[in-house]
Every structure is written in C-alpha cells, then in structure tokens.
Amino acid sequence: MPELPEVAGLSAFLDSQLRGAVMTQLQIVSFAVLKTADPPYSTLEGREIQGVQRYGKFISIDAGNVFLVFHLAKAGWLRYTESPTSTQLRMGKGHIAARFALTRGPDMHIGIDLTEAGTRKSLAVYVVRDPFDVPGIATLGPDPLSPSFDIETFAAILAPNPHQIKGLLRNQGTIAGIGNAYSDEILHAARISPFAVAKSLDRATVQVLYDAIHAVLGAAVAEAAGKAPNELKDAKRSTMRVHGRAGQVCPVCGDTVREVSFADTALQYCPTCQTKGKILADRRTSKFLK
Template sequence: MPESPEVQALADELAARLVGRAIAAVDVLEFRVTKTRARPLTSLVGERVTGVARHGKLVAVAFDGSEHLVVSLGRHGWARWRAQGEAEAAQSPQPEPGASPDQGQPEPPPPALVVIEFDEGPAFELTDAGGWVSLGGWVVDEPVEVPAIAGLGPDPADPGFTRADFDRAFAGRRKQVKAILQEQESLAGIGNAYSDEILHAARVSPVAHAATLGAEDHDRLFAATVDVVRSAIAERRGIPIDRQKQVKVASMRAHGRAGEACPRCGDAIRDFTFASTTAQYCPTCQTGGEVLPLKGA
C-alpha cells in the first residue's frame, strides 16, 4: 500500500512533469474507479494542470478551471508513464524462449484502469494490482469534498505537526498503538509498513494499548513517528515513481523482514497477524520476548 512518503514522491513527480500541460483525452477502463458519476473523469479533457498536492495517502491534481482530480490509490493502486504510441501490451514482459513460467520471470505489470493523455509528453496511467478495485477517482471543486480527505487527522510530515497533535491521537485510548498509527482520522498518511517501522524504532509493542504506555514510551513513539515519516519522504524525493516500491522495500528495517536478524539486537524479526494482514516486530526490542500470535500457526 502506498503511504505518505511514496505518495509525496508521486505528487512531486506529477507536479514537475504535468504543470502547464492540458489533458487531451481520458480513457476510463474500469468504471468502478469513478466515484463522482455526475462529474466523470472525462469531464477534465481540455483542462490544464496548475498544481499537485498530497493529502494523507491521496493525491489532488488542480486545474485551471478550478476543478480537482483527487486520486485514492487504495491498497494496490499506483501510477506509471506511457510514451505516446506505446501500447499497453508492450509493457508486459514476455518469457524467454524455452523458459518455464516459474524460472524467475518477472511478474507482468498491473493493468491500467485509467489512461490520461496530455497535449504533449507521455500519457499517465493509474493502475491497480489487486483482486478487487481499490483505486478511486473524484472530480470535485475542492479536495475537502472527498470524505477521505475531510476526515484526515494531522500529518506527521507537516512542519506544523506538534506534540499536542500526537497526544490527542493517543492519550487515554484503549486501542492498540499500531491501529492508531494507521487510523487516518488520527494521523494522516501512515499504513502497515511505516507503522511497523515506527514501532520498531520506538521499541513499543504493536499490540499495547495507548492508555498503558508510560511517558517515556510516548516520548519515543512521538519522536519515531516524526523521524520515520519525514526521513522516508526525504529519502524518496527524486526517485522515479517506477522505482518507489523497490526502494521502499529495501529501506525497511522490520517490515517485511520476518526471519531476518533485527538490526538493533540480532533477534529474529517475526510475523504476527494484525487485522486482515500480516505485520512484523522484534520480540526482544518490542514485546519483552513475548511471541505474538500468527493466524493459522
């Protein structure tokens, strides 16, 4: 799932490449992407891009006609560029002659659900790799008209984010800290991966309730939240969007590292079941040696 560091990099690249360009055509290949049926994405044809901004995990593209295209990438959505005249099928890697499907062949790219062409330069594609459509697009006058943006909490990447903002999200709550970190109404932009990284950096158990944390735990968690998010945004800056996932995976110290040695203490990073997904933690650093349950184990 793209989180604030990757979405910020996407917004920055879109701004650098699209501001001043006008939309020449919009092809919506999956009707479920459009969330504002009275204002379809095709209504943006002829509009010129004036700016791009990130709101949590969503991107808002502003146009000179005062409209905004808001895109939620959901769980499996992302974006890519397509050179003019390049067919979508040409982007799918073909197996080497004589190679079997399981001999290290790259996975085919996710399908494009929306293709946006501009008056010059490459077309822009919105993709979704999931078994269900998580990608969403709205055409609105103001981004705040999209409920997911209207309900966003403070963003740790914002220079104005304060300890008071953080404390309001956590203070006295009988809810697991990992769930709060991922709760967009409490803190904007954090998902499964960066919540794992924050908790590992803070040496806090992901299943501890916020109300049970001591003052030092809160101090470490606040510092880790700000540092992990802002450092990741700085590190992703300037990296092309087609490399963002690869760079994100390589940067993780706990998330996705089950079975590997913890970079702090050397214990094995472990999986545990969280909500409908799997997350990672270090028993020695975070849970006092307690092994958290893994569904089906």
Template sequence: MPESPEVQALADFLDARITGHTVVDTDLVEFRAPKTRSRPLTDVTGRRISAVGRHGKHLDLALEGAHLVVSLGRHGWARWSEPGEHPDEQADPPALASLTVDDGGLLELTDAGSWVSLGLFVVDRPEEVSAIAKLGSDPADPAFTRDDFDRAVRGRRKQIKALLQEQESLAGIGNAYSDEILHAARISPLAHASALDDEALDRLFTATVGTVRDAFEARRGIPIDRLKEAKTAAMRVHGRTGEACPVCGGTVEDFRAGGTVAQYCPVCQA
C-alpha cells in the same frame, strides 16, 4: 499499499511533468474506479493542471475549476510515458484509467489487485472526498507538533498499531511505516495507547516524526517505477519475517490482527 512518503514522491514527479499542461484526452477502462457518478472522468478534459499535491495517502491533481483526487487504495499506482514514447499496452499492472496532456505525455493509473482498490473523484474541492475531510494531522507537515500527536494518541483505548494507521488520527501512515515506527520506538504492536507512559510516548513521537520525514527525504527524486523497490529495501522489520533484527539480532516475527499481517521484533519490542 502506497503511504505518504511514496505518494508525495509521486506527486512531486507528476507536478514537475504535467503542471501547466492541459488534459486533452481521458480513457476509462474500469467503470468501478470513478466514485463521483455525476462528474465523470471526462469532466477534466480541456482543463489546465495547476498543481499536483497530496492529502494523506491521496493524490490530488488540481485543475482549473476542479480537482481529480486519486485514492490509490491497496494496490493502486501510476505509470508515466514521456511525450513521444509509446506505452506498453501489455504492461503489468494494467491501467484502469489514463489522462493525456497537451504535449503528448500520458499518465496511466494502475491497479495490481484482484479487486479494484483505485478510486477516482472529480470534485470542486478535495474536502468533498469524505476520507480527506476526516484526515487527522500529518506527521510529515512541518507544523505538526507534540500537541497534535498527543491529541491523536494519548490515552486512547486502542491498540497502538491500529491507531497509527487510523487516518482520522494521523494521516498518511499505513501498515509498513507503522511497523517501522513501533520498532524504532521499541513498543509492542500489541500495546494499547492508554497503557503507554510518558517515556514511551516520547519515544513514539520521536519515532513517528523521524521515520516519516526520513522516508520523505529518502524517496525524493526516485523514479516512480522504482519507489516500491526503494521502500521495500529500506524496511528494517516490515516484510522481514524470519530475518535477524538489525538492532538486537533476534528473529523478526509476524503479528496478525484481523486481515492485517505485520512484523515486529519480540525482543526489542517486548
């Protein structure tokens, strides 16, 4: 699942290429992707793009008189063809929707899952998308403070692994980075937030801000077709089941909660 560091890198990549250009054509392959039935994807045709940004894990194309908000879900992503390039019609994953801008550049929105997780919203304001309206504070924001963190976490009677991924509490963190944060903080994913003492909360705050912001810097400038590879390579415990913990040498194990499979070091995070 794309998380805030990768979505920000995607937004920056697109902002440098399509801001200032006008959408001249759209194509919709998957009818289940649009979520605003009264405003179809074709409504962005003829509109100039003024900026590309991010809200949590959502991509936001700001246009004259509208926003195209893209929820990437579990498997959604984007593919870009420069002006004059011929897109590969057999490329995998398949494009579910696309936008062509006035210089011939082509933005394809893709989905690799067996079910459609990509969501498209044409709205006047991003906050009209309920998931954005409910977003909590973003640890990547320079204005994010310890007070913001404490309001989201301190005393909560909820498993800390789930809480870190709760977008209404902390925006932009998913399964992978929550694993990395908890490993850096030396906290078990089984722990409840209400059971964490001040020292553990100090470690968790430092790990949350540090992990997210370091990832933002590390992903900056990486081509969008290599971001998933870069993210995977940077993981210390997530996706490393059976491998040695880089800190203590213990064996990384799986942790299952509902339909989620996560990883942790049972030695470091006892």
C-alpha cells in the same frame, strides 16, 4: 500499499512534470474506479494543470477549479511515460483502471496509467470541485509531517485512546498517511509493542514514539524525493528493517523478526527490541500489551 513517503514522492514528481500541461484525454477503464458523477470527468479535457498536492495517501491534480483526485489503495500504482500510446482501452479489461493523456508544449506528450493488481479492486478516482468534497480527505486526521503536528497534539490523541497503538497509527481519521508498513517501522524504531494500548503509554514513551514517527517518515520521504514512479517501490523496500522481513535478522539486535497474521494483513516486529523477548500470540487479543 503506497503510504505517505511514496505518495509524497509521486505527488512531487507529478507536480514537476504536469504543472502547465494540458489534459487532452481521460479514459476510465474500470467499472468501479470512478466514484463521482458531477462534474463529469470529461470536464477535465482541455484544462491546464495548475499543480499537484498530497492529502494523506490521496493525490490531487488541480486542473483549475476542477480536481482529479485518486487513491491507489492496497494494490494500485502509477505508470508514467513520455511515449504514450493512443490505443483506446476496453472497459473492464486488464489491470489498467484509468489512463490520462497530457501535452506540455508542442513536442512533449505524457501518458499516465493508474494500475491495480489482484481481484479485489479498491483504487478510487474522483473528479470534484474541491478536494475536500472527497469523503476520505474530509475526514483525514492531522498530517504527521505538518508543522502543526506537535508533541502536544500527538499526546492529546493518545491520552484517551483505548485502542492498540498499531491500529491507531494506521487509522487515517486519527493520523493521515501512515499504513501497515510504516507503522511497523515506527514501532520498531520506538521499541514499542504493536499491541501496546495507546492510553497506557507514559509521556516519555509518547515522546520517543513522536520522534520515531518523524525520523522514520522523514528518512523515507528523503529517500523517495526526486525518484520516478518506477523507482519508488524499491526505495521503500530498501528502508525497511522489520516490515516484510519475517524470519530475517533484526538489524538492531540480531533477533529473528516475527510476524502476526490476520485475515487480510500481517504485522512484523522484533521480540527483543519491542516485547522484552516475548513472542506475540497470532491474534489481536494477545496478552502481551507492553
């Protein structure tokens, strides 16, 4: 799933390429992808793009008082080309959910496909008059890279919270943009168990976790900067120390990276770095909370 660093990279790339371009066509290919009806998506055609902005894991394309917003969900991605095809796509066929065509000047033609792999389709497209008309944006928590997200704000979020820290970091209504992969990486960098209870963390540990959020996300955003969409997935994988590396050697201590599996996801962690050598039970109710 694309998370804050990849979405930031995509947003910056699209802003540099689309600002000043004119939307000439928008094809909605998936039956379920378009989540809004007013204004109609045809309203976008003929409009000049004013800029592109990120909200958590959402990307918003400003077409002048009308916004095209999309969320790539778990298995979605974006393909960009300057040699687009004029083929009319058939509804419900293939892995392309939506296709945009734009022009910038007389000679530059741009094509963008939103794609989604797998059978469980959750990629979402919205056409709205204000990005905050999108429910997922309206309910986002603070952005962890925003200047206003200081240690006091973070401590106030954790202090009363009875949930495990892994789930809290992933909750978009609590903190925007962090998902499964970067929560694993942040907790490993902070040397905290994914099953630790948020309100149990002392102030020194909260500071360590706050610093880890900025270090991990900051490095990943820097790694993603300037890269085209087809390079971002490899950039993400190259920065991972524990996520997606179960059975491999922890680069910090040399222990074996372990995994806890759930119904539709999994987390990875290092026992030596994060749980004092204890192996976490393969369920959320593990007794090893620290």
